[in-house]
Amino acid sequence: MTLTRRTVIAASAATLGSSLAAPAVRASAGWPTKAPIKLIATFPPGGTADTISRILAPKLSIALGTQVIVENRPGAGGTIGSDLAAKAAPDGYTLVISHASPLGIAPGIYPKLPYNVVTDFTHVTLIGHTPNVLIVPGDSPYKTLADYIAAAKAKPDEIAFGSSGIGSNTHLMGELLSSLAGIKLKHVPYRGSAPSLQDMLAGTIPAMFDPITTNVPHINAGKVRLLAISSEKRIDMYPNAPTFAEQGFPKLTTSTWVGVSGPKGMSPDVVARLYDELQKAYKAPEVVERFKEVVLLPGDTPMTPAEYTAFVGDFATLWAGVSKTAGISLELG
Template structure:
């Protein structure tokens, strides 16, 4: 090899991406995990579960910081505007990265461009609930009643832009049933009003609904996912109950700010996959009703693109407006 070739190789090496060995020195300090919802909810429980195990594998403290508000938008925006150095992560959801971008005309961040997808943590089915005072025993009963009423039937959700809200909007589209959306400030007050017979029905996550179903306080008519929920094996899917093509799951995922070195993203994907495969973690995921399938950052990115397109179409077809 002559001198000119050696110099050329040296120049190419100097131009090589700085991220090629970025994970060798990372992390050298605490990592921050932003959870864009209040403490105690599914996202918070999941975030803390992963953070506890992740700091053992990374050998650095992982600090969970709750930044609640606007359906996950406030926390997601804070993550999007953080340095892309691997020291800020976000536990994003269907609300922050698929529904609100489709529903809100002015978002402070671009869900498709401002984040580096790391891993899809899992999905949780929603369930259509009715109060025990209601005469509806099946989904078809509810559809028939909604069609017969001039103003339809009211349904509760955990809030505008939530997966529960959009489950109702998709139900209206696919079933041709006129339902009126009543948004609440969270799952707890919504389901309590169904229990108290203040509102006929609601869509809720299996995680929140399960104890109330088991206690006989509400009646489950169908789950919204394409497959039955392991937590509610006796409850049919919407498709089985007569609403074709219905498939909604509330998903949770891990993101970093766009521009985070790919080597760090890849390492986080590997570490979190290992965590999710641990027997005690799997047991806790089952208790949350969360279903995880191993995935790469590229596979998750493709899933995210499909979800954004899906909910943009539902918002358009259903003429759903911000409330």
């Protein structure tokens, strides 16, 4: 899915009304008036949510005139941190890096998800998106995606892939590859990208699905090989990395998107201020450069709060259908 306005369903009055159903908590004049503002990263240090939050937090601290701190609350594919944000006071002092896994994928695979991704949040804006990749160690015998699939066909349930956790979008990608290729891959979940990568480089697992953002240094150093990338077309930074689509798997064309959200019922004044400051922050030259370095791609136009709310709901509905078709359903616990 390309993250542009063309992919966002129009925000109907019903959708917008439901997202603002709870009475808004009006911020005192001049918000923020205290410190800190907490920005929840729903995955451990080193992951995409953490990386983006630590790029944005210093800029927001300066713009808002108060300290913005990053708090990592990982677990259950990002749903633990997301649930904490959903249940926080809507006073503008708790925000979350909204993420494709807990807000886009989780609704389709967790029947008892403790929050509604549209009505339990105030969505501010999309920040950007990054392709997902299937990677192996640089010295792996698997030179291509076809090699990896062939090995899995020869050894059902033995060839593994790591992911950032059960219910993450990278977990779902592995399950979808299994379904589409007619193979049985073994899923090895981790509490985030960093421990999964560590084990892969140590030889504990042969491959992993992950957002490209967290793997750029290892790819550039030759420690990791890209077998496939989930973008619609090859990306400029790695022109030799083939897409899943060109290797016969167009249904694996997707990305890990991130944005900023808060609890439902936030003051429209606070949301408007956050939206304005975030637009300035991620257009700042130094932030643009950092996003390029970690392959975080912006949409072609900014998403307003209403558009981002509609996008989250649209994405969740789309991938719920994909999960149902693939027969993927999990329990939180």
